[in-house]
Amino acid sequence: MARDFSKTHRQDKLNQCIEENPFLTDEELARLFGVSIQTIRLDRLELGIPELRERMKKAAEENYGKIKSLSGPELVGELLDLELGVSGLSVMEVTGDMVFQRTNIARGHHLFAQANSLAVAVVDAPMALTGAAKVVFKRPVYLGEKITAKAVVNSVKENKYTINVTSRVKLEEVLAGTYTVFVIKKEEENGIAHSS
Amino acid sequence: MARDFSKTHRQDKLNQCIEENPFLTDEELARLFGVSIQTIRLDRLELGIPELRERMKKAAEENYGKIKSLSGPELVGELLDLELGVSGLSVMEVTGDMVFQRTNIARGHHLFAQANSLAVAVVDAPMALTGAAKVVFKRPVYLGEKITAKAVVNSVKENKYTINVTSRVKLEEVLAGTYTVFVIKKEEENGIAHSS
DNA sequence: CAACTTTTAGTATCTGGTGCTAATATCAGT
DNA sequence: ACTGATATTAGCACCAGATACTAAAAGTTG
Numbered sequence: 001m002a003r004d005f006s007k008t009h010r011q012d013k014l015n016q017c018i019e020e021n022p023f024l025t026d027e028e029l030a031r032l033f034g035v036s037i038q039t040i041r042l043d044r045l046e047l048g049i050p051e052l053r054e055r056m057k058k059a060a061e062e063n064y065g066k067i068k069s070l071s072g073p074e075l076v077g078e079l080l081d082l083e084l085g086v087s088g089l090s091v092m093e094v095t096g097d098m099v100f101q102r103t104n105i106a107r108g109h110h111l112f113a114q115a116n117s118l119a120v121a122v123v124d125a126p127m128a129l130t131g132a133a134k135v136v137f138k139r140p141v142y143l144g145e146k147i148t149a150k151a152v153v154n155s156v157k158e159n160k161y162t163i164n165v166t167s168r169v170k171l172e173e174v175l176a177g178t179y180t181v182f183v184i185k186k187e188e189e190n191g192i193a194h195s196s
Numbered sequence: 197m198a199r200d201f202s203k204t205h206r207q208d209k210l211n212q213c214i215e216e217n218p219f220l221t222d223e224e225l226a227r228l229f230g231v232s233i234q235t236i237r238l239d240r241l242e243l244g245i246p247e248l249r250e251r252m253k254k255a256a257e258e259n260y261g262k263i264k265s266l267s268g269p270e271l272v273g274e275l276l277d278l279e280l281g282v283s284g285l286s287v288m289e290v291t292g293d294m295v296f297q298r299t300n301i302a303r304g305h306h307l308f309a310q311a312n313s314l315a316v317a318v319v320d321a322p323m324a325l326t327g328a329a330k331v332v333f334k335r336p337v338y339l340g341e342k343i344t345a346k347a348v349v350n351s352v353k354e355n356k357y358t359i360n361v362t363s364r365v366k367l368e369e370v371l372a373g374t375y376t377v378f379v380i381k382k383e384e385e386n387g388i389a390h391s392s
Numbered sequence: 393c394a395a396c397t398t399t400t401a402g403t404a405t406c407t408g409g410t411g412c413t414a415a416t417a418t419c420a421g422t
Numbered sequence: 423a424c425t426g427a428t429a430t431t432a433g434c435a436c437c438a439g440a441t442a443c444t445a446a447a448a449g450t451t452g
Contacts, residue, residue, distance in 0.1 A: 025407090025409085026408075037431090038433095039429080042430080052408065052409075057219075057252055057256075060253075061219070100270065100323070103323060107270075107313065107316075108312050108316075108325070108329070109308050112309075116305045117305065120304075127296070129336060131332070131333055132333065133331050134328075135328060136327070137325070203399095222439075223438095223439085231400090233400090234400055235399055238398090247440055249408095249439070250440095
């Protein structure tokens with residue numbers, strides 16, 4: 001079984017190869033590995049790797065969803081409850097693309113994003129921007145955990161909202177923050193303290 | 197040309213329809229609009245809409261890149277300079293998926309993400325997590341602007357770094373923040389103040 | 393009615409595959 | 423060297439989702 005070595009070896013490489021660049025046809029792969037197309041097909045079969053089109057479809061669909069959840073809508077996470085001008089509630093599950101690969105710990109700005117966008121959402125106005133924020137990360141959050149963020153409006157003074165957001169995993173507090181959010185009147189973009 | 201009305205009308209709808217859900221075959225579209233496949237094909241031809249597979253491919257490729265730039269690497273933005281334990285510099289261009297569509301103003305957490313990940317990167321350790329942050333958004337940042345973030349280590353006390361990050365567009369300050377970042381020893385995940 | 397646009401039908405062809413059968417290597421063990 | 427097992431290659435029929443082209447039918451308008 002000297003062949004067995006070369007075979008499993010090739011299949012390892014193939015797995016790697018496709019993971020790195022999923023947009024390769026069997027023909028291209030065959031040329032790459034110096035074997036026939038049929039061999040590649042058999043390998044894919046054994047390894048359970050779907051055909052190019054399925055791979056593309058999957059990639060496209062996945063990311064079509066991601067675009068919407070990561071940057072498309074105004075809100076990061078899923079809105080559960082919203083009482084304009086008073087409070088808001090959202091959940092977000094920590095997915096693989098939010099974490100450090102070494103540790104599976106979520107990067108802080110993802111938690112921040114959920115909390116920040118919720119803070120902006122509770123403001124009772126067509127447009128609002130974060131002016132300042134003060135946050136404390138209480139403990140790391142891991143892959144797969146569900147973060148519940150609760151925003152409560154603390155005070156309103158003219159166009160300036162002060163909002164507290166607490167993010168928890170189950171009942172444990174993981175992030176606490178205070179956000180100062182400004183309501184923006186149409187076409188306004190002057191002055192100090194803006195953006196979100 | 198009463199037909200012309202119905203034709204252009206259908207083509208408008210078709211454009212919309214495909215934009216909303218790019219994963220429809222000509223056959224499904226034909227059924228949806230109650231016309232023949234050939235009509236759909238002619239419409240696509242006239243409108244310059246590529247076939248399903250091309251649309252999928254495009255979506256897959258686009259987002260394959262996006263995944264890497266939005267959440268893949270440890271750093272948000274592009275690293276220009278890095279002196280471990282001392283300072284770091286990164287740039288990021290504000291792209292369409294970072295802004296509020298109504299105003300083309302970047303959402304705050306994207307600026308935060310650039311600054312935060314830079315702060316974590318300058319720490320001279322294999323693993324570090326943001327413990328706390330205090331940020332002030334000085335002015336809104338618009339689609340297409342290039343943000344330069346500069347991080348400077350302010351103080352180090354055991355495993356606790358205090359880092360100032362200033363983000364500018366050209367010479368104008370848009371975001372100023374102070375980050376407290378903790379160095380994590382392997383497998384450590386206890387105690388207070390963590391995550392990033 | 394004639395001229396025109398729009399719609400439908402049908403065929404040949406392409407790509408990147410699946411699924412199946414069968415013919416060759418290639419090698420190990422006896 | 424022969425046998426048996428595994429690995430590789432070849433070939434064919436078929437499929438989806440198209441393109442490209444030709445041609446016929448339907449509807450519209452002066």
